[in-house]
Amino acid sequence: MFQQINDNFKQGTQEYIQQLESHLNSKTLQQQEARDPLVGQLQHLVDSFQSTVDQLTSTLLSSIRSDVQHQLHIVVGSLQEFILTQVQKVVKVEVGHAMKEQQAAVTSSIMQAMRSAAGTPVPSAHLDFQSQQTQILQHLQQGHINQAFQQALTASDLNLVLYVCETVDIQQVFGQNSCPLTQPVLLSLIQQLSSDLGTRTELKLSYLDDAVMNLDHGDPITRDHMGAMLNQLRLKLVQFLQVEPHHVLSKKARRLLMILQGLVTPGMS
Numbered sequence: 001m002f003q004q005i006n007d008n009f010k011q012g013t014q015e016y017i018q019q020l021e022s023h024l025n026s027k028t029l030q031q032q033e034a035r036d037p038l039v040g041q042l043q044h045l046v047d048s049f050q051s052t053v054d055q056l057t058s059t060l061l062s063s064i065r066s067d068v069q070h071q072l073h074i075v076v077g078s079l080q081e082f083i084l085t086q087v088q089k090v091v092k093v094e095v096g097h098a099m100k101e102q103q104a105a106v107t108s109s110i111m112q113a114m115r116s117a118a119g120t121p122v123p124s125a126h127l128d129f130q131s132q133q134t135q136i137l138q139h140l141q142q143g144h145i146n147q148a149f150q151q152a153l154t155a156s157d158l159n160l161v162l163y164v165c166e167t168v169d170i171q172q173v174f175g176q177n178s179c180p181l182t183q184p185v186l187l188s189l190i191q192q193l194s195s196d197l198g199t200r201t202e203l204k205l206s207y208l209d210d211a212v213m214n215l216d217h218g219d220p221i222t223r224d225h226m227g228a229m230l231n232q233l234r235l236k237l238v239q240f241l242q243v244e245p246h247h248v249l250s251k252k253a254r255r256l257l258m259i260l261q262g263l264v265t266p267g268m269s
Contacts (some may be wrong), residue, residue: 002132013024016216029260046186080093099255129157129159131154132151132155132157133160136148136151136152136160136163136167137167139151140167145168145173145180145181146181146182147215148164149161149164149181149185150185152164152188153188153192156192158192158196161189161193162190162200162203165193165203166203170206170207170210173210174210179214183215183219183221183222184221186215187221187222187225187229189207190208190211190212190229190233191229191232191233193208193211194206194208194236194237195236196239197236197253198240201249201253205249205252205253206241208255208256209252209259211231212230212256212259212263226263230263232261234261237253237256237260242250242254253264
């Protein structure tokens with residue numbers, strides 16, 4: 001009887017174990033079936049995230065590359081503009097120095113020519129303005145027009161030069177068959193009157209116009225210095241017209257500029 005009970009117990013135990021295994025297998029299968037879609041969804045999300053990351057990385061790199069190229073373009077452009085500006089400044093300064101040196105040399109040469117051509121010594125720098133005026137007036141009263149201009153010009157005082165121009169009748173200077181002014185005096189007069197065309201413009205242009213027309217191209221002194229003097233006058237006229245394009249005397253200035261362009265050739269210096 002005990003043997004039968006033992007056999008029945010074993011058989012019951014085995015059946016229970018089989019049922020338990022079957023139940024566990026069923027549960028495992030159900031869990032696996034429930035898990036597989038979730039794993040698939042997770043894998044899809046991972047793949048989608050990776051694709052988004054790759055796309056963002058590509059877009060970001062492209063944006064960074066484009067921005068870097070744009071910034072480089074701006075920097076290079078600014079650098080080129082800066083270099084060009086600096087080069088222009090240096091060239092302008094160097095050209096200015098060269099022109100001043102040339103002008104000083106020409107002025108010195110013309111002054112020396114005037115003193116050499118003078119019949120009597122010309123008193124100038126050591127006299128005050130009023131004394132200069134007195135002597136200039138005496139020259140004019142005596143009909144010594146060239147000496148009057150020469151004294152004013154050698155004093156290197158534009159106010160004295162303008163004083164002579166105002167005092168003497170311009171027809172006495174340029175209205176005669178033979179101009180009483182020597183070529184060095186004419187060259188110096190052109191140089192000093194052209195220094196500032198923004199003031200006393202009418203008086204200066206009137207004298208400059210006639211002085212240019214009375215230059216003797218065959219005179220050795222004129223031939224040596226005329227190019228520099230006329231080119232200086234041309235540049236001053238251009239500057240004047242740029243600053244005062246609607247000046248009442250702009251037409252007269254342009255007419256003189258056209259005359260100079262016909263007289264100043266590239267070979268003249």
